């Protein structure tokens with residue numbers, strides 16, 4: 001067991017390959033000045049915008065020159081300029097890196113998590129532009145439902161009569177919430193005792209605690225391609241070796257999963273059985289049974305990140321994956337059904353593992369906020385009502401987004417998501433989502449390219465467009481994307 005602060009962290013250095021950097025640099029020649037000046041300016045802008053985060057290792061001058069079709073001296077001069085101004089640093093024998101000097105955005109992690117990092121309330125500093133000019137379709141995080149305000153309104157000091165006289169640090173979670181989560185699973189068809197639940201500050205923390213506890217640096221974890229970016233970051237931060245298995249309209253490819261598990265013997269396989277982020281898939285019942293059999297036969301541990309469960313749109317909720325047998329640990333969250341701002345999630349496991357993980361949780365933050373837990377316990381008792389609310393609003397938002405795409409971008413191939421608030425869209429062959437997303441960003445619409453969700457930095461033929469913001473904003477964003485596409489800024493990889 002270790003923590004992210006004590007272990008050596010090979011994942012802090014992000015390497016960007018020449019093909020991806022070339023895509024990000026698309027249009028760099030539009031800058032004024034000589035070739036090396038233009039290239040330096042384009043690289044500086046990528047650093048400023050956070051697309052090349054501090055610590056990123058760049059391709060060598062020779063490799064980048066050949067990828068861009070330039071002389072090595074030109075690239076060398078551009079790198080020299082950026083070194084002289086502190087944007088890049090070179091270390092003999094290790095390569096050239098984006099400097100960690102303070103003004104360069106984020107010193108750790110990946111800018112692709114930026115859609116979470118950006119505050120919906122602004123930076124707190126003076127406004128610098130037109131608030132309505134940019135449209136952000138990156139985040140699929142949903143606004144709180146009215147029920148959250150209702151339950152907050154009902155809280156009084158009397159609700160804390162038992163907890164206030166204590167110190168209030170409860171690493172396992174408040175009994176009332178552990179019971180409410182256990183009842184939530186039992187109602188979904190998975191018998192659960194409160195002792196099998198560890199309350200966490202969001203499913204994201206549950207993932208981190210599990211990763212820190214179970215994975216030694218270099219340990220293999222199987223993940224779906226694509227998968228949730230937040231999981232890739234956490235797993236990389238503990239030094240996991242990630243192996244991808246394809247995941248499509250019906251969730252993970254079962255045959256590929258079985259073959260990969262038998263070859264790699266991973267510490268665990270991270271799956272998203274119920275409302276996959278980003279594809280929106282729900283694993284069908286036959287596939288749930290097959291995953292359970294695989295786990296039972298091979299001893300494979302499955303971590304089922306089912307955090308988005310309550311954002312289901314189509315059909316009844318299938319019983320949780322863990323109810324089919326095998327060794328399945330389940331992550332859940334109050335974020336999708338109720339509100340991400342509660343910062344309450346949980347993990348369901350056997351009691352012994354819960355006790356072990358509670359020690360790590362205690363060491364991380366001593367326990368989740370008591371008021372947040374109290375209100376979440378009440379909300380969970382109304383989970384079915386919350387799901388009906390989400391279903392009604394998300395299905396309308398989904399139809400609108402799909403209709404606009406069908407009308408204005410008929411060559412795009414979106415999945416129809418069974419849940420969630422984003423569209424996973426296959427672009428026509430030969431188009432780069434990274435290049436298109438870059439162009440869209442410059443035109444004021446932010447979307448995420450497929451490699452964001454890939455542990456191998458592939459899936460560049462895919463784009464994720466979220467529809468979590470108000471419908472008029474989604475519609476304007478999609479209209480702008482269509483205009484851009486038809487104006488030729490379509491990310492086509494022309495010779």
Ligand SMILES: Cc1ncc(COP(=O)(O)O)c(C=O)c1O
Nearest residue numbers: 202203204228277307333335345
């Ligand atoms: C699949 C998945 N897992 C985990 C999370 C994080 O959830 P929480 O807000 O509970 O930390 C998200 C949020 O977007 C998610 O989509």
